[in-house]
Structures are given as C-alpha cells and as structure tokens.
Amino acid sequence: MNTAALQGTAPSPLTLPDGRPARDAWSLDPGVAHLNHGSFGAVPTRVLRRQADLRAQMEGSPVRWFVGLPARTAAARGRIAPHLGVDVDDLALVPNASGGASVVFASLPVGPGCEVVVTDHGYGAVTMGAHRLARRWGGTVRTAHVPLAAGPQEACAAVLAEATDRTALIVVDHVTSPTARFLPVDLIGAAARERGIPLLVDGAHVPALLAQPLAGVDCDVWVGNLHKFGCAPRGTGVLVARGPLRSELNPLIDSWGADKPFPARFDEQGTLDLTSWLAAPDALDEIERTFGWDTVRDHSTRLAEHATRTVAAAFAQQTGEDHSVEVGMPVGPIRLVRLPGTLGLGPGGGNAVRDRALAELGVECAVTAFGGQGYLRLSAHAYNTPADYDDFAERCVPALTAWARETS
Known part of the structure; x- marks a missing residue:
C-alpha cells in the first residue's frame, strides 16, 4: 500500500x-507494537523507579510506613487534584474506575423496585455492577440505545427517555470503551439534576485526556483512571463526589478511617500496597515536565x-x-x-x-x-x-x- x-x-x-x-x-x-494505550496504559520508567523506591521504604519499616500512610495519601491527592481541575476535598482515590463505581453501587441509598439507567455503550464490568445493584433491591436495569453516530442532543434524549419516576441512578460513560465516543455528560447531568436523579459518570479514559475533565459537568459522582492516558501505575483511580451523595460514600474496605468525613475515610485502606497512588502524581508531573x-x-x-x-x-x-x-x-x-x-x-x-x-x-x-x-x-x-x-x-x-x- x-x-x-x-x-x-x-x-x-x-x-x-x-x-x-x-x-x-x-x-x-x-x-511488540504497542497500539493500545487505551486499555492498560504504560508507565514511564522513571515513575516505575519512584514506585520501587516507595515499596523499598514500605518494606524497610512497615510500622513507620503504614502509620504515616494516610497523610502520604492525602498529600498525593493534593498533587493530583490540580491536574483534574477539582478541589482536593472532592477527590478520593480508589483502585480503578470500576472500583469507584462499585463504591457508588454499594453506598447509594435506594429502595425496593428501583430502576438503574445505563447505555448500550457502557463498560461491561460497570454495567454488571448496575445489574447487581438492581437485583439486590428487586429492581430493574433500563438500557438506553444510543446510535453510534448520534450527536449530543440525540444521545441525551435517548438516555433521558429511559428515566422514570422509579429511576434511582443514571450511569453514563464520559468516553465509551467499546465505541470510542463521548457522551454528552454535560447535557445529561443538567437534566438529571433538574429531575432529582443521581448521576454516576464513568470517566475511565478521561483523566489527562482532557485538560479540565469535569468542566461543565454536573454529576453526583465522577470516576476515572489515572493509569490510562495519565500514565500512572496501574491500580490508581479517582472518585470525585459533589453534593449530598458524597456523605453516603464509603470505601470498599472498612478500615480505621471509617469514622472520618469524605474523602479522608478513603485514605486508610488497611495494609494495601498503595505505592501506585503515591507515585501517580509523579507520573502526571513527569509527562508535563518532559513533553x-x-x-x-x-x-x-x-x-x-x-x-x-x-x-x-x-x-x-x-x-x-x-x-x-x-x-x-x-x-x-x-x-x-x-x-x-x-x-x-x-x-x-x-x-x-x-x-x-x-x-x-x-x-x-x-x-x-x-x-x-x-x-x-x-x-x-x-x-x-x-x-x-x-x-x-x-x-x-x-x-x-x-x-x-x-x-x-
């Protein structure tokens, strides 16, 4: 050719x-020809070395490490927040975007017979979580069919057409995984707020792909992965929560920070290796400094x-x-x-x-x-x-x- x-x-x-x-x-x-950064990302070598240094500190003095880990995690959040254009008090760290969605599914106050609206472009694991939430409460999942070629208004209308007075949650992707398209989360968010329906935006691909990913987006919870376009170590996701729902959100692990307010309660995750979280801001800074x-x-x-x-x-x-x-x-x-x-x-x-x-x-x-x-x-x-x-x-x-x- x-x-x-x-x-x-x-x-x-x-x-x-x-x-x-x-x-x-x-x-x-x-x-190997690496033409799929979108799935698992790729971590710069210098950031991998930084993570290795952090692991060496953890193994060198485990007590000192884990006693001081919540403060380190909070400091990492403070460095990550400006890269997303959000307030550090609205930002929690989670293992990945799916983990953030699971936080919402586990914490959301819903009632029997609830309905959850998703789209046919949704990420499979998150959609499975929505079905699990609905089953737990004897509810149903309604799937909005959005044409691949649909523009913002048509896509928004397709999602809202599935909302009823029993809708407890709308779940939409900011960028869809199977179809590589944006969904109009700004329009959907405004309409959901007007109707009083909580909105979860799955922004798995969006951190660093957009300079200000939450600009103009009115949603209750937004989740994303720093280890995709942002090049952070794997296992680094963000959960941004605004509004009344944030007080209901709890980490997947109940640890000693459980009684703290959001997002501090997410900074304590028992004895998990959180070096990926601590090295994540280094990845964001490294790309900015280098290119x-x-x-x-x-x-x-x-x-x-x-x-x-x-x-x-x-x-x-x-x-x-x-x-x-x-x-x-x-x-x-x-x-x-x-x-x-x-x-x-x-x-x-x-x-x-x-x-x-x-x-x-x-x-x-x-x-x-x-x-x-x-x-x-x-x-x-x-x-x-x-x-x-x-x-x-x-x-x-x-x-x-x-x-x-x-x-x-």
Whole structure:
C-alpha cells in the first residue's frame, strides 16, 4: 500500500529533551507494537523507579510506613487534584474506575423496585455492577440505545427517555470503551439534576485526556483512571463526589478511617500496597515536565487521525469497502476502524482477535464490537509514531483480512 500521501498529514514523532525518541522514556518491549494505550496504559520508567523506591521504604519499616500512610495519601491527592481541575476535598482515590463505581453501587441509598439507567455503550464490568445493584433491591436495569453516530442532543434524549419516576441512578460513560465516543455528560447531568436523579459518570479514559475533565459537568459522582492516558501505575483511580451523595460514600474496605468525613475515610485502606497512588502524581508531573500535556494531547489526536485514515485505507484496498466509521462525538486520541466481515464477533469475541494478533503479529491492539459489527479501536500516546500505524497497515491489515475470510 502507498501511504506516502497520507504521511503528509501525520505529526512528527515526539522526542525527549536530549533528542532521543519519546519511547525511550518507557520500558515497553521493543519487539511488540504497542497500539493500545487505551486499555492498560504504560508507565514511564522513571515513575516505575519512584514506585520501587516507595515499596523499598514500605518494606524497610512497615510500622513507620503504614502509620504515616494516610497523610502520604492525602498529600498525593493534593498533587493530583490540580491536574483534574477539582478541589482536593472532592477527590478520593480508589483502585480503578470500576472500583469507584462499585463504591457508588454499594453506598447509594435506594429502595425496593428501583430502576438503574445505563447505555448500550457502557463498560461491561460497570454495567454488571448496575445489574447487581438492581437485583439486590428487586429492581430493574433500563438500557438506553444510543446510535453510534448520534450527536449530543440525540444521545441525551435517548438516555433521558429511559428515566422514570422509579429511576434511582443514571450511569453514563464520559468516553465509551467499546465505541470510542463521548457522551454528552454535560447535557445529561443538567437534566438529571433538574429531575432529582443521581448521576454516576464513568470517566475511565478521561483523566489527562482532557485538560479540565469535569468542566461543565454536573454529576453526583465522577470516576476515572489515572493509569490510562495519565500514565500512572496501574491500580490508581479517582472518585470525585459533589453534593449530598458524597456523605453516603464509603470505601470498599472498612478500615480505621471509617469514622472520618469524605474523602479522608478513603485514605486508610488497611495494609494495601498503595505505592501506585503515591507515585501517580509523579507520573502526571513527569509527562508535563518532559513533553507538556497540551503537546501530548495535540500529538496523540493528530496521530490517531492519521492512524485511522491509514488503516481504514489499507482495509479498503484489501476488501473494496469503506472501513471508516461515523462517530457522533469522536474522541481525539482513540478512534475506530471497521473490521471486515464478522471479525471480532466469533467465539471469544474481540479478545480472541486481540490475543491472536499479539501472538502471531507481535502487536497490541484493541478489538471491540457494537451493534453486530467488529471494530479495531486505535489509541495513541506520546511514545507512538506514524511509523507504528504505517507498519500495522502494511503488515497486519492483510493478515486481519485473511482471518476475516476464515470466519465468513
């Protein structure tokens, strides 16, 4: 495939201050093409060393460590809050966004026969938690069907159409995992507040992806992962709570801080290894110091645009079909390309294709499905370059097309 014409629109690769490739700041396996930052992120090497230093302190003097851990955790929150544009007193740390959602499901005061509204774009684990909440109270889950191409007003209307006088909670994604689109959480939040319905926003992908992720968002609880776009160590999530519901929220572990107010009660989690939480602000600061977050966001958006055009064109050359995807509210660094045939819909779903691509092609990629169609979900970060996606187009797209023919 001739990609020369497409490469003119691609951004130049980012470099470190000493001129080395940006990827040298990470310890990623050079034998693997890492095109799926959106799933588990990647932690800069210097931050991993910082976390290792913290673990050494913990193991060197466990009593001193755990006695002082709540104060350390509170200090970490104080450094994280400015990166999200929120007040530190509204911010608690949790293991991940799903863990934050579980806090809400376990703490929310609801009654028998309650209804929970979710969307058909929701993250599977969080949606499962919503079903568990409803079952516990003899209630039901109502699923809003939002077209992939729906704009803000249509998407908001689809969600609100499922709300009734029995709705105890609305759960929506800020950025959807399977479909890489924004949902209009600002519009939904305003309408939910007017109706007196609590709103949980699952912002798993959003911290650092947006400079001010909660700007204009009126919700009771917002959860997100710092270990995705934010490059923090895994196991670092945030829970932002405002309004009356915050007094009801309790950590998943009842520990010695249980009687403290929100969010201090979340700072004590028994003997858990919280070094990921303590190193998280170092990750946010490291990216800012090395590249600048605005630079990374711009680079990743333009690179994802290049990746989408390049890979979709490569598939089109193989199949003679259009593999571009109309997404109503697209996400800058995370984009979709339509897969050929029924690829991603067979046994094991997209994960089976993902695992085969890693084993046979040496590439980490995300494969999702929505509405009976499989998609390649491409994501980009500072360490990615146009060559990563050009290589995928030339080397991997023919293989994926052949796999699709095997299943047809």
